[in-house]
Amino acid sequence: MKKLKSAGSLSDQAYDVIKNAIINNEIKPLEYLIEEQIAEKLGISRTPIRTALKKLAYEGLVEMETAKHTRVRMISVEEVQEYQVVRESLEPLVAKLACQSIDSEQLAFLKDICNQQQESIDEKDYSQFINLDTQFHCYLAEFTNNHKLKEFISSLRTNLQRYLILTNTIQSSAPEAVKEHYQILDALERKDSTEASELMLNHIKNVSKRFLIKPVK
Numbered sequence: 001m002k003k004l005k006s007a008g009s010l011s012d013q014a015y016d017v018i019k020n021a022i023i024n025n026e027i028k029p030l031e032y033l034i035e036e037q038i039a040e041k042l043g044i045s046r047t048p049i050r051t052a053l054k055k056l057a058y059e060g061l062v063e064m065e066t067a068k069h070t071r072v073r074m075i076s077v078e079e080v081q082e083y084q085v086v087r088e089s090l091e092p093l094v095a096k097l098a099c100q101s102i103d104s105e106q107l108a109f110l111k112d113i114c115n116q117q118q119e120s121i122d123e124k125d126y127s128q129f130i131n132l133d134t135q136f137h138c139y140l141a142e143f144t145n146n147h148k149l150k151e152f153i154s155s156l157r158t159n160l161q162r163y164l165i166l167t168n169t170i171q172s173s174a175p176e177a178v179k180e181h182y183q184i185l186d187a188l189e190r191k192d193s194t195e196a197s198e199l200m201l202n203h204i205k206n207v208s209k210r211f212l213i214k215p216v217k
Contacts, residue, residue: 011048014038015055022061022072023162024127029074033062059155061162080163083156084208088201090152091137095184095200097144099193106143107189110136114185117178126170134161136181164211173210180206 018038021027033053035046042049053070056062064070113136120129134157141153164170170177180203187196 011051015052
């Protein structure tokens with residue numbers, strides 16, 4: 001962990017750093033987060049660390065066992081399957097609403113993410129592919145202009161991203177996933193909300209089939 005800059009909220013910066021470390025498996029499941037050690041690494045006091053950990057606990061990424069003991073939560077296949085059931089309801093709605101509000105600049109932005117995903121496949125950089133995959137779904141939710149929907153999708157994607165990195169289940173299915181993204185974008189560009197919604201539902205179901213088979217080690 002790099003020392004934080006003085007600009008901006010220190011608790012927000014600490015939250016981002018710790019969250020990214022958890023998602024990317026730099027901090028392992030069931031590993032304890034020692035406030036003093038983290039504060040020393042980031043060059044700040046314990047108070048913003050404590051605030052960051054409380055936010056992470058609210059999001060379900062860590063569990064605070066006592067006042068002094070916080071550890072990274074384990075994530076199970078069953079838990080992610082539950083997230084996927086929720087995604088099957090919410091993300092087709094995202095695609096439908098996005099058809100009503102998305103503009104050409106936003107479409108170009110999402111296409112660029114897909115292009116970068118294809119590049120990451122070519123370079124066999126699957127960690128980057130997963131990061132871009134999360135960006136695709138989160139930005140699409142943002143482009144609905146529904147803030148609550150964006151929050152829900154972001155939370156779901158955070159846990160799925162963590163699961164995919166932990167289980168290393170992306171390589172063989174990445175080309176199929178990005179192909180489905182392009183198909184969704186094509187429907188969005190044509191303003192076909194019904195097709196966009198159906199394609200998104202199919203995509204989410206395919207994600208479940210492709211990824212929810214390996215237990216977290």
